[in-house]
Amino acid sequence: MVMMPYNATWRNIRKLMHQVTAAEVMAKKQVLMSREADKYQPVMERESMQLVWDYYSNPREWFLHNGRYSHRYFIYPRLRLI
Numbered sequence: 001m002v003m004m005p006y007n008a009t010w011r012n013i014r015k016l017m018h019q020v021t022a023a024e025v026m027a028k029k030q031v032l033m034s035r036e037a038d039k040y041q042p043v044m045e046r047e048s049m050q051l052v053w054d055y056y057s058n059p060r061e062w063f064l065h066n067g068r069y070s071h072r073y074f075i076y077p078r079l080r081l082i
Contacts, residue, residue, distance in 0.1 A: 054069075
């Protein structure tokens with residue numbers, strides 16, 4: 001492909017190569033993401049239960065509860081601190 005002239009055939013081959021490569025990458029990404037989700041499932045469930053309890057026990061400060069939940073749910077797993 002490197003030495004091919006730039007024409008419709010070259011574009012079609014390049015397009016096909018990108019489609020195949022993208023499909024392989026997405027398949028690998030799905031496997032890795034499912035493993036990560038399984039790893040954090042207990043933490044996510046615990047934080048969800050804590051959020052419901054916080055709403056029940058102190059409903060006037062719901063905005064603080066949302067902040068705590070979003071921080072634990074979205075930030076900590078990305079920092080690998082859990």
